[in-house]
Amino acid sequence: MQREILEAEPDAELAVYAVWVPFLGGTRDAAALSQRVLPDPRVIQLWDEAAITSDWFAERVEHSQAPAWDVYYLYGPDAHWTDVPSPLESSGGTIIGRSSELKAVIAPLLPSASGP
Numbered sequence: 001m002q003r004e005i006l007e008a009e010p011d012a013e014l015a016v017y018a019v020w021v022p023f024l025g026g027t028r029d030a031a032a033l034s035q036r037v038l039p040d041p042r043v044i045q046l047w048d049e050a051a052i053t054s055d056w057f058a059e060r061v062e063h064s065q066a067p068a069w070d071v072y073y074l075y076g077p078d079a080h081w082t083d084v085p086s087p088l089e090s091s092g093g094t095i096i097g098r099s100s101e102l103k104a105v106i107a108p109l110l111p112s113a114s115g116p
Contacts, residue, residue: 006040
């Protein structure tokens with residue numbers, strides 16, 4: 001994500017929300033260190049100790065009982081938030097495992113994809 005998208009598109013108007021949850025031994029300290037993983041200033045880093053976002057997205061976006069983590073949700077510039085954000089352009093996980101797919105679906109949404 002950092003290298004393939006954020007560094008490759010330094011001028012793109014992107015808003016990235018990285019929500020860190022306490023799975024696999026994650027702690028608030030580990031989440032703070034995650035700024036080294038995603039140091040781009042367009043990334044808003046959040047720590048969700050109770051994993052509320054994980055449950056919320058699993059239930060309302062994925063329609064699943066399994067917790068949602070290590071997953072991305074991509075919304076385009078026309079997205080809006082009512083009961084659930086929409087329209088969802090793409091989602092998937094693991095984030096690193098699907099980074100090429102994420103790059104492919106985000107490219108048409110970036111101004112540089114349409115030319116000068």
